[in-house]
Amino acid sequence: MKTIILAAVLSLAATNAFATCKTDSADKKLAGAAATSFLKKCQTDATAKCEADSKEKKLAGAAKTSHMKKCVADSVGG
Numbered sequence: 001m002k003t004i005i006l007a008a009v010l011s012l013a014a015t016n017a018f019a020t021c022k023t024d025s026a027d028k029k030l031a032g033a034a035a036t037s038f039l040k041k042c043q044t045d046a047t048a049k050c051e052a053d054s055k056e057k058k059l060a061g062a063a064k065t066s067h068m069k070k071c072v073a074d075s076v077g078g
Contacts, residue, residue, distance in 0.1 A: 020077025021046065039076070046075035 021042035
């Protein structure tokens with residue numbers, strides 16, 4: 001239980017330190033197909049990063065599902 005709480009706190013702190021995909025897209029002034037493509041690639045990259053993070057933390061079941069959902073949402077910005 002302590003590990004899950006610690007992981008949640010650390011991931012929250014880490015994601016707040018980085019810009020989100022939507023913020024990056026707006027900063028680059030992307031629109032239309034370029035924005036869609038950028039956000040899709042960014043979400044794919046975020047999913048891969050979060051998957052690796054959950055494997056490193058040896059999460060499974062509901063803890064992994066929760067971690068993945070929050071991690072990807074924080075990275076994408078939605």
